[in-house]
Amino acid sequence: NAGVTQTPKFQVLKTGQSMTLQCAQDMNHNSMYWYRQDPGMGLRLIYYSASEGTTDKGEVPNGYNVSRLNKREFSLRLESAAPSQTSVYFCASSGQLGNTIYFGEGSWLTVV
């Protein structure tokens, strides 16, 4: 049972490059999320999708875009990476907003 799968696990980018983090869940969940985790800052919500076809900004959306490709998949795109986006990114899903959230293993992104 895979749960939430995100790729890549590690990535190094140069400033200004673009990339997409992929996420898929196999739990038939309606809601999906992208968080970033930085030392001393806890988890901060970047974007979320309450259900297929909808996306909303979270606490720190600037510099990111998302796509809810279908019910299973929710991707996060950095159009022009900046060093401030160096972080660990977590994709997550839940049955509905406010339900228990299930997290992926994380993607370590370094922007140099």
Place this chain on the structure above:
Amino acid sequence: AQSVTQLDSQVPVFEEAPVELRCNYSSSVSVYLFWYVQYPNQGLQLLLKYLSGSTLVESINGFEAEFNKSQTSFHLRKPSVHISDTAEYFCAVTPRSGYSTLTFGKGTMLLVSP
């Protein structure tokens, strides 16, 4: 809006000692409360949650948390910790009514030494 405060960024303890990780929240509405655990280099996992009923909730690995509405707290406790409990612990809250995202605290690193 909701907010969560975890007052301690790190809690060092010796193996087999008791521990309490503190969580206080602020909300104008009734809430559901969660504790998540993150082991090194892994994602977060649900440890326990309070939805309704008994204010004392337990996890399968010996942790418990008590919802205290008057003090707006949901502290996590374990009577005797193991080395394997070394991890970061996050408290989270979401409103009961309607659908909303979870708000997380900044986390408490539990460091258990022999």
